[in-house]
Amino acid sequence: MKVRIHRGTKEIGGTCIELAAGGDRIALDFGLPLDGDAADSRLVPEIAGDDLLAIVITHPHIDHYGLLHHLSGKTPVVMGGAARRIVQAAAPFTGQPLPPLDGPELEHGKPIDIGAFRITPYLVDHSAYDAYSLLIEAEGKRLFYSGDFRAHGRKAKLFEQLVANPPRNLDVLFMEGSSLSRLDDDSIFPSESDLETEIAAHFKVCQGMTMFHTSAQNIDRVVTLYRACKRTGRPLVIDLYTAAILAATGNRNIPQSDWPGIHLYLPKLQAKQVKKNEWFPLLKQHSTNRIYQEQLREIGPRAVILFRPLMRFDLDGAGCLDKASFIYSQWAGYLERGTYASTEEWLRERGIEIRQIHTSGHASPKDLKRFAAALAPRALVPIHSFATEKYDSLFDNVVYRRDGEWWEV
Template identity: 50%
Template sequence: MRVKIHRGTKEIGGSCIELEAQGERILLDLGLPLDGDPEDSTLHPGIEGLQGAGDLLALVLSHGHLDHWGLAHLAGPELPVALGAATHRILKAAQLFLPKPYVPHKAIKYSSGNTFILGPFAVTPHLVDHSAYDAHALEVEAGGRRLFYSGDLRAHGRKAALFERLIADPPRNIDALLMEGSTLGRLETDQRFPTEAEVEDKLLDIFRQADGMALVAASAQNIDRMVSVYRACKRSGRTMVIDLYAAEVLRATGNANIPQSDWSQVAVYVPHYQRVLIKQEQRFDLLEPHKPNRIFPEDLKALAHKAVFLFRPAMLKDLDRVDCLAGAVAVWSQWEGYLRQDKGREIVEAFAARDIRLEHAHTSGHASIGDPKRLADAIAPKVLVPIHTFEPDRFTDHFGPRVTRKEDGHWWEIAA
């Protein structure tokens, strides 16, 4: 089996790996570089056969973050795209609401632990703990060689048991481990990120101290965070107010343990721009499952002092019209780097103009430094290749002599 990392040996984002065996190929991820424009052709990796009907058999997506699927639209309708079944449902649920959505034309829906065959490649997904729901590491066997691609993972989220399970029963006889190193350069070796449970406690403190509405700026697709917000609402006696997009994403998980729009202490508010969208697209059917707990502007104002509102900037006009921001607090519950970008600075200014205090409650979607080392020790690969990192030079310090650096765009053979 031969490997070409198109992007990722010295940057985070834009992940794309090409594998070749017996004259046939597959791709693992086809991601968009951080802050990249999907229409910028200079960012498109040179991969033959993306339109299908050749020796490129399939694109396999590890999870539903843009830096891993954001260039998947380059794949033609005839190329099969393998992805987690829940990831497929979430992409479909999000399709109407996003400016540049993606849903594969020819989907192969996989599930954790169940091997599927693509020509000479046997691919086994392993469900992992990550901020993206339904994220998987990928084990690939072909031509008598075995590769393990970590994808993105961590050990401090609500699915941390998956990480411990992987360490307790790791894949065996791995020749090459492609290990993500997002955290290198961000933490010291003995530091760790907060757990998702600690984020929940921080949210609880903020909600209890707030006199008015709590606006939580978080991704609706960060399902762990949606659970944390809901649990903090339950503990503080507040109602979690979500929009139609979030309600549809939560429904798409298909998980009875994930908060849903008809649960107690959940309300659905459809902001004006979503009402316009529903009318334009004649998708009134989307409202039906969420009717039991739907609220309207007059309800929102009455509920404000006991509400936690899942917030996006497009909703500010609604909140201003309803006049429900007296005593409000805002919680930034995603990567702080977004606030240094133009749109982030506009959000900060909008909060300040309304005298809304801004708090922070977040944790990384990636592992603290010690956890990938534990995983590498458990798998004991013949070689470990840095990927998804800005700091490949630091890998040897943490993973030892098994580290082998590779360069973007160069084929290499997995040795026996």
């Protein structure tokens, strides 16, 4: 089996790995670089060709699928069923281009044969829903790609299962190392249940509405938020985008717009989108617990709203921000880069402080060590990290590769 990493040996984001065996080729992920422009076709890895049998997408984050829309759609895209539905449900709201996504589904533990390759998906704990690591077998070689993963989320059991019963006899492990540039080697991240406790404690003492900003696609975090609301008897208000994403999971154990304690509020800007695009069936589907501005005003002081910046006008209009608080529950980088400036300004004008309660979607260095030790590959190739130079001192059998180089496993 031959391997070429198009992008990812020295950065987070834009990951793409090409594999060749027996005259067939497949690619693992087709991501947009973190600072890349999705419209820039110069970023697209040169990979097309009749012998390219499939592109396998590990999880529905832009840095892993965000260049797919440049492809013709001839090549099947292999990904989780819920992951595919989430990308499809999100695109109309976010305005991101909807890529061609037709192809077989990844399912935990079910091998798929594609040409010379056998692919076995392992469901993992990550901030993206329906995320997988992949075992790839071809020409007698065994390669494992971690994708993005962690061990402190709501599916931490999956990590424990994997390290307790790891795939053996691996020639190569591609392992992500996002946390290596973000956390000391001995520190750990708080767990989702730690967050639940912290958020519930905040809900117990705060007297006004809490605006809680996280990505609706971070399903673990939405569950954490819902549980904290339930523990403290606070109603949770979501928008149509969030309702559509939660439904796209296809999992009735995940909070849904028609659950008790959850309300749908349609922000004015979204109402315009509904009208323009005739999303009336979608709105109807999520209208069981719909509330309007008057009810938002009424329940405001008790409510928690899954905040999105487009709701600012509605919240001002409802006059429900007396004693309000704000929890920022996503990557601090957006704050540091200034992409959040207008919301920060809006909050400042209303005398509302930003409180950060968040945990990473990626494994801590300690958990990466446990993972690498359990899988014990003959070669560990760094990927998806801004601190690849640290791998050598933390893990055994590290072999560095360069973007674009072909090598034989």
